[in-house]
Amino acid sequence: MKQDYKDPFIGTVRVTGKGVGYFSLPAEARALAGLLPNEDFEIQPENINAALNRDTVRIEDLKKELFGRKQAKVVEIIERYKTEFVGTLEKADSPAGGFFLVPDDKRMYRDIYVPFDSAQGASGGEKAQVKITEWPDSSKSPKGEVMRVIGVAGEHNAEMLGIVFESGFEVDFPAEVENEAQAWKKKYEKEDKLKDRKDFREVTTFTIDPADAKDFDDAISFKVLPNGDYEVGIHIADVSHFVVPKTELDKEARKRGTSIYLVDRTIPMLPEILSNDLCSLNPNEPKYAFSAVFVMNKEAQVKERWFGKTLIESDKRFTYEEAQEILDQKSGIFYEELNILNGLAYKLREEKFRKGAIDFETEEVKFVLDELGKPIRVYRKERKDTHKLIEDFMLLANREVATYMSAVNPELSRGAFVYRIHDTPDREKILNLATFVKALGFELNNKEGETTARDIAQMLRSVEGTSAEMLVKTAAVRAMSKAIYSTSNIGHFGLAFEYYTHFTSPIRRYPDLMVHRLLYRFLNKGQIEQDEVVKYQKLCDDSSEREMEAAEAERASIKYKQVEYMQERVGEMFDAIISGISEWGIYVEEVNTKAEGMVKLRDMKDDFYELNEKLYAIVGKNTGKKYSLGDHLRVKLIAADLERKMLDFVFV
Numbered sequence: 001m002k003q004d005y006k007d008p009f010i011g012t013v014r015v016t017g018k019g020v021g022y023f024s025l026p027a028e029a030r031a032l033a034g035l036l037p038n039e040d041f042e043i044q045p046e047n048i049n050a051a052l053n054r055d056t057v058r059i060e061d062l063k064k065e066l067f068g069r070k071q072a073k074v075v076e077i078i079e080r081y082k083t084e085f086v087g088t089l090e091k092a093d094s095p096a097g098g099f100f101l102v103p104d105d106k107r108m109y110r111d112i113y114v115p116f117d118s119a120q121g122a123s124g125g126e127k128a129q130v131k132i133t134e135w136p137d138s139s140k141s142p143k144g145e146v147m148r149v150i151g152v153a154g155e156h157n158a159e160m161l162g163i164v165f166e167s168g169f170e171v172d173f174p175a176e177v178e179n180e181a182q183a184w185k186k187k188y189e190k191e192d193k194l195k196d197r198k199d200f201r202e203v204t205t206f207t208i209d210p211a212d213a214k215d216f217d218d219a220i221s222f223k224v225l226p227n228g229d230y231e232v233g234i235h236i237a238d239v240s241h242f243v244v245p246k247t248e249l250d251k252e253a254r255k256r257g258t259s260i261y262l263v264d265r266t267i268p269m270l271p272e273i274l275s276n277d278l279c280s281l282n283p284n285e286p287k288y289a290f291s292a293v294f295v296m297n298k299e300a301q302v303k304e305r306w307f308g309k310t311l312i313e314s315d316k317r318f319t320y321e322e323a324q325e326i327l328d329q330k331s332g333i334f335y336e337e338l339n340i341l342n343g344l345a346y347k348l349r350e351e352k353f354r355k356g357a358i359d360f361e362t363e364e365v366k367f368v369l370d371e372l373g374k375p376i377r378v379y380r381k382e383r384k385d386t387h388k389l390i391e392d393f394m395l396l397a398n399r400e401v402a403t404y405m406s407a408v409n410p411e412l413s414r415g416a417f418v419y420r421i422h423d424t425p426d427r428e429k430i431l432n433l434a435t436f437v438k439a440l441g442f443e444l445n446n447k448e449g450e451t452t453a454r455d456i457a458q459m460l461r462s463v464e465g466t467s468a469e470m471l472v473k474t475a476a477v478r479a480m481s482k483a484i485y486s487t488s489n490i491g492h493f494g495l496a497f498e499y500y501t502h503f504t505s506p507i508r509r510y511p512d513l514m515v516h517r518l519l520y521r522f523l524n525k526g527q528i529e530q531d532e533v534v535k536y537q538k539l540c541d542d543s544s545e546r547e548m549e550a551a552e553a554e555r556a557s558i559k560y561k562q563v564e565y566m567q568e569r570v571g572e573m574f575d576a577i578i579s580g581i582s583e584w585g586i587y588v589e590e591v592n593t594k595a596e597g598m599v600k601l602r603d604m605k606d607d608f609y610e611l612n613e614k615l616y617a618i619v620g621k622n623t624g625k626k627y628s629l630g631d632h633l634r635v636k637l638i639a640a641d642l643e644r645k646m647l648d649f650v651f652v
Helices: 156-166 175-190 248-256 272-278 320-329 335-354 385-408 410-414 427-439 453-463 469-479 510-523 532-567
Strands: 010-015 021-023 041-043 056-066 069-079 084-091 099-103 112-114 126-134 143-152 205-209 218-224 230-237 286-296 302-313 316-319 364-369 375-381 419-421 484-486 573-582 585-590 596-600 609-612 617-620 626-628 632-641 646-651
Touching: 041 056, 084 112, 084 143, 084 156, 112 126, 126 156, 143 156, 156 532, 175 248, 175 272, 205 320, 205 385, 218 335, 218 385, 230 302, 230 335, 230 385, 248 510, 248 532, 286 385, 286 510, 302 385, 302 510, 316 320, 320 335, 320 385, 335 385, 364 532, 375 532, 385 419, 385 510, 427 469, 453 469, 469 573, 484 532, 510 532, 532 632, 532 646, 573 626, 585 632
Parallel strands: 041 069, 112 143, 205 316, 596 646
Antiparallel strands: 010 021, 010 056, 021 041, 056 069, 084 099, 084 126, 099 112, 126 143, 205 218, 218 230, 230 286, 286 302, 364 375, 419 484, 573 585, 573 632, 585 596, 609 617, 617 626, 632 646
8 A cells, every 4th residue: 555645644664573663754744744854763663563564554653763763653554464474383382282383574573373273284394374363462473374284394395385375476276267268278279360360470480588488478570671671570479369358367367467487487477278378479380469560770760660469470489599599600590580680689779778778687597406496506697699689679569569559649648558667766775876886986977866867877887897797786776766567657767768668478467468458449449438547557556566576576586595505505615795784794695696695793703893884894993904895705604594594604
């Protein structure tokens, strides 16, 4: 729930694992509350009154400070963000018996007591999902019941499923949803495939995807025109043909909002019969697509565009590596097409960066797992030209669809379309980022926290090839606003696009499905009614929320596997970079696995070290020895706690 501007003391509380809460007021309400521009309220554990992280609450200003921070207390819980938690069941050491659920979410500051008769036959040591049923005394543990026993704690499958359920997602589809998907299989076989569709089956078409991809929601077609221009088709799986509003399939897709990608599996938004079969643009099969087709000159300028439903047939399913090998060797199937498309993609990219887009390309890690799901190798994913080629043409389609929808109906700019928007960054975060990069020897041009995408892009270019490159990029990403879905367009700051949407992945993103429906209505002279704007904005808000929850699940699975991998390597030495500092320790990131851990100040025995906030460094009181952000050094791993997902290092 968003902040209530009519009552600024109603809003979302953030709670730490120690039960301390933080409550932020909107900027316009801070002055009324007697707060400085960047101040918020702190809530001590004795005043949290059973509020949990991200609950919507009403607070009361206590009119006092503690260590310079304004204090408040929670007086009412208006809406729980969630009441179900995943964790490990441990036997209760009490006469009443039963279990305590130790939550995986460390921001849940109380264990949950589960009586024997609410434990679904658990015996202890299981990973389980528990729902809070009552909490009469906030100073004691809440009472709960087991919703499902997931598996043995510590086993790979149980841990991965636990992450999914903790994030509020489901794995299996309800029977009625699967039944609707099965019904489409029979219906599809009998359909007139070319009804109201343009036939693209004779045009050279292919997909380029990861080697382990099971669904293909985008394909590219290519043709040289008689005048030397190029016809480039970006063909997107026509999910909207199968997933119709008000059906069970649509309700489930809307509820999920997105597919989730964990280290070892995909939790799809749609049943496999759709995502991997009917909708997927598999090679050598006629497939329904919603297409954006462009006539482009040799400079990658769009001269004409056409949007519509098509029937396509992919001639080849490339992996990124296969397509890259053909480009590198300058020979192979569809080399000419790939080479020209790659050249066009370079020009699209140059133009994008010329206009001020920010290159936020950061390093990702991938895992090789054994048959039990244990990580045996971690490596950094390398982005090559073929990755960028696909990305640039998808950006083109997304931008052009949004631009077209804004141009055909001036009312759209006032809220009748689904945009992907990215707001300008918060001034305070930019000031902090500028201070941060200055400590590393770089400059971010800004005026009292106001900056442009071009300024950030210039700063990022200045760190390219330096030891601090990834550190600065990560810090810059954290300083940015979150990209979200909205019916009100404000442009996309990071891409420097005036209009942008998500059109290209409807198999895995619900907003793309909404975009397809709205675009099709306009192409067929349909109108969107004003009262529908509210409905679509609610769907945008829900989709943005689900996207963030899916991203949290993905990060949690990576973090778990990083710690599990490092658990076997306690006592070994590693190259690392200082990624953060605090008054209690130094955060370090291992160079190869990107696993982050801490060197605690209490483990640094050669001096008494203190935090110097201005220098972004830890400095020895007697020797003056300094550890600064971005420093490269050798560390030794001394502990790996898989339950807490924590790594402890010492400097070598």
